[in-house]
Amino acid sequence: MADVNRGNRPLSPHLTIYRLPITAITSILTRITGNALLVAALMTVWWFLAAASGPEYYEFANGVITSWFGDLVMALSVLGLWYHTLAGVRHLIWDQVIALDIKTAESLSWVVVIGSAALTVLTWIIMLVA
């Protein structure tokens, strides 16, 4: 591309100009939630490692993960996990070359957003009852 003379021509409007449509927001959130889940995954591994190391270290790790800060991380991670799961299902649907038209894609975006919030609330209700 280096030999193409682009001169000083104006650039097309890009991310900083457009108001992102819901499909774009839900798309980038899939990537963000997926990668952010590393934090909860490593905390989970740490919990199991501590559990295998003996009672004292288990009490410490378990205390950290169930502290208010640990609960906050886990609560947000449950939301991220359900979001990424539903968004992943949407990709599996799209892979079958169905539901790709704009209207359906936009409705599915809202299904992912509202569905993950609902599943998060449901999960926490079940956890508190159990």
Place this chain on the structure above:
Amino acid sequence: MAYLTPRKRATGMGSAKSGVAHFWNMKVSSIGLLILVPLFVFTFGPALGSSYEEMVAYYQHPFPAIVAILTLGVGFMHFKNGFQVLIEDYVHGAAGQYSIIAMNCLCYAAAATGIFSIIRIAL
């Protein structure tokens, strides 16, 4: 060289030939996780915060232990491949390669640590 168009330069170079395998790997592991993640959330969740004795007794049952082992194994491999795509999209050159290698090391280490720990509690 200066007269070659970008199209002419790319023609015949082919793809890296491994894209389909990566896509398929993500697809298979995502379907696996679709089954494993709900099972893991509702077995691991209640165990969080329990006393040491309760936790040991719980993870000595085969079902929660096997679910946890599979979720960590499949989950970290899915994460490793997903992270690779993130880096390939946004970070280029040596920094990108180092990040992918580092994350590969971390994912295998975390999966191995988690699985070893669960087996140790369970047996």
